[in-house]
Amino acid sequence: GEPGVFFFSLEASSLLAVKAARWGWGLPYHHASMSVEPKAGSFDYRSKRRDDPTAAFRARYEPGALLPPSAPGSFEFFLLERYYLFAVRRGRVSKGHVHHAPYPVREVSVAALEDGLIEAAGLPNVNQIPPVAHFSEGVDVEIYGPWKV
Numbered sequence: 720g721e722p723g724v725f726f727f728s729l730e731a732s733s734l735l736a737v738k739a740a741r742w743g744w745g746l747p748y749h750h751a752s753m754s755v756e757p758k759a760g761s762f763d764y765r766s767k768r769r770d771d772p773t774a775a776f777r778a779r780y781e782p783g784a785l786l787p788p789s790a791p792g793s794f795e796f797f798l799l800e801r802y803y804l805f806a807v808r809r810g811r812v813s814k815g816h817v818h819h820a821p822y823p824v825r826e827v828s829v830a831a832l833e834d835g836l837i838e839a840a841g842l843p844n845v846n847q848i849p850p851v852a853h854f855s856e857g858v859d860v861e862i863y864g865p866w867k868v
Contacts, residue, residue, distance in 0.1 A: 723803030723814065727840035730766050730776075744815070744865055745808025747840075749774065761830065774839035782854045783826035799824060799853065806865065815864030827854035 730751035731737050737748040753766045760781055767775040789796035802817050829848045837844045 721803050721814070722797075722801060723805050724801045724817075725805045727842065728774075728836050730768065730836070744862075745806045745813070766836075768839070771839065773835050775833070775835045777831070777833040778829060779831040780852075780854065781828045781830065783828060786824045786826060786853070788821055789824075794851075795824070795853075798851070804862065805868070808865070812868040813865035814868050815862045815866070818861045818863070819858050822855055822858035825854045827852045 726747060729740070729746055729748045730753065731740075731748055732751060732753045734750050737750045740746045740748040749771075750769045751766045752769060754764070756763045758779075761779055762781070763777070763779050765775070765777045786795065789799050791800075804815050804817055806813055806815075829852050832848050834844065834846070
């Protein structure tokens with residue numbers, strides 16, 4: 720009954736961050752090589768797991784207009800404003816409170832996508848550019864918990 724995020728897969732370039740998130744939260748972090756290259760107004764983003772090269776992701780995208788703050792009840796609010804995360808660790812569901820200041824979000828045009836992470840997470844890969852995408856340059860997040868649900 721509480722809106723939140725459940726991660727099927729998370730990639731990070733820091734091995735220390737991966738180990739800490741796995742140990743502390745049971746989150747499905749994987750150590751990956753990651754890069755972002757600017758190319759004439761667009762960006763080429765790549766991520767490849769160090770222990771499984773088939774679990775790779777590549778997207779070419781162009782950030783667009785800045786979006787207004789998400790209004791409660793809107794689709795963007797549903798997608799972007801999540802203040803709990805859920806994880807399964809040792810067979811038990813736990814949750815954490817996610818705190819962050821409002822952050823800027825932009826429209827984005829995705830020109831190319833190759834996604835091996837969906838299949839690596841055990842989900843069916845649809846092999847298409849998603850109909851809805853957003854872009855943010857990042858946000859600082861604090862997470863409190865975990866607490867057993």
